[in-house]
Amino acid sequence: MLDLTANLSSLGFEAGLGEDEKELVFLRGRSAALTVGGCAHAVFAYELLSLLRKSVNAENGAAKAHLRVGVLGAGLAGKQLATALLRASSLRPHHFNISTRRPETLGEYSTVGVECYFDNVRLAKWADVLFLCVLPSQLAQVCADVRRHLSSGCLVYSFTSAVPLNRLAVLLDHSSVIKPRYGFVACSDVDRAWLLHGQLTSALQDEEVISASLPLSMNGGLFLDQRWVSAVLYGLLNMCTAQKLASGKTLRLLNGLFETSAFTYHTFINSPSASDLDNPDDLFPWISLVDAQAKDTPLTDLVSRDKGLRDCLSVMYYSVFPNLAE
Template sequence: MVDVSADLSSFSFEAELTEDEKELIYLRARSAGLTFCGCAHAVFLCKLVHSLRSIINSHTADRGSLAAEEDSDICVGILGMGHMGKQLLLALLEKSGIKPSHIKISSRRPESAVEFIETGVECFFDNRRLAAWADVLFLCCLPSHLHRVCADLRSHLSKRCLVYSFTSGVPVTRLAQLLGHNFILKTQYDFVACDTSDVWLSCTHLTTALTDPLLIEASCPLTTSGGISVGLNWVSAVLYSLLNICTSTSVGSSDALSLINNVLKEKCPHTVELDAHSFISASYASSLRTEEPFPWISLTDAQTKETPLLCFLTKSKSMIQCISAAYKSLLCQQN
């Protein structure tokens, strides 16, 4: 049935707003943009981690091994099923390529996820169980619940579990203290004035929006075409996350660099390569043996301090272009 009111301005959301209220419409676009960017960036991270683990697996195990294929699948946990948790789950199911059986949810109201349970996603209320199981754990809880949640998680997180926080108002340094854990990513978005920030008003349905090249371009972490920027600190921390994954599986430094470069060059072949000096100090890099894994990198430090990688990215337009190309390619890729 055709909606005869679809193009009538008198039926639009803005029709009943006062002039003062209309000046705040940009907040509606900003809210939609934050949700889209948060989900898109989470999908990007999961795809990078999955790609790296697949390459590590093929590098260290017999090719064609069924066990090797299964081991490359990452286990993703979502803690909290409010608006952000549900949108994130939709994005992961639609765009990440992660099997529903490899996604678990912990929520105080498991019944709120019944539509997703039918797809194969498991939902329960047990934060500790989720923490012990997940390779990547997304925190989508309210700030008021964070202390209790962190108390649940603190002694059950393995060192290799990457915690990704969407909880607003709590900096990564505080999260690290509460969790006793330093493998944490925390998005910190900045807003930049631009003429195209209202592009986010078209994000009425997330799964549809995630197929829109214009919105994917606007959400690219290293551009500001949509007025929302996450900055080089976040990108740097994502790359350090990949390095830590190699370290956690005892991959030597030379092989780790090769594997990470392969993940990036798969989407952008003609780029400068990352080397040991890109990630760690010159003195440490010069003494690091090729078969020796990189040291474990605190993501708390990676997001709050000037690191060798941050300095490298600041100066390397080629690597910035490579990461941007990888982002757009992975988000546009069909599963």
């Protein structure tokens, strides 16, 4: 049916705004950028973890042990992330749980097989990857509830703003925490890049939007701290360590995953520590993801200078989203 109002500017969002209000319209673009970019990056991080888990299972000759993913909090951010994970990644509903105060409102997820309940401790005990999507005002209590129930190998990925990473790590008493840090730069086309679509799923089908959200080369006014990439890669390393995979096998799997030969012992840890790994049957030490996001590391340097690795990460990022359907 023809929409007769489609081109009537008098009915547009900005038509009823005063001059002072129009100066704040750019915030819509920033909000959309954070939503689309944040969900896309979380999906990409999950997909890398999932791909490596499959390789580790095959290496160990283990039965298929899929990553168990939990979303804690199902407000607007939690629902958007859940939708993106189910629609854009390889995650299957029976490997996905959501804990929220009102699970009865999540029929669209429970009907496809996602377990929805209100039990944060249960979720923390179960999940291999836990996405925190709660309000800052709720965070202290949520962390107090779950901190003693997170496994050492559980990766916590925070969508909660206004709480610094170090504070979050203390509240959780957990070092395997990723909190992406975004910033903004002046950009005249910020709205055009991020406001093309009203729905997250349609935005993630748009090549221009995906290009704008590339973690290593974001544009449209938004940028991502590059240490996020290092933290995700260290998260992959820790996954291998948690599965008792020897350092030599770990390097082989990581190089195979990214089709590179760039990863060595010295890529991940400093030279004195790397020299201690004389035996490829030894395990890598456990890496604090909090520290990896607080300072430059050998891996930060590699990512910044190795074009082949950067190109591979970009290709893999693009490959996650093309088949997303409405």
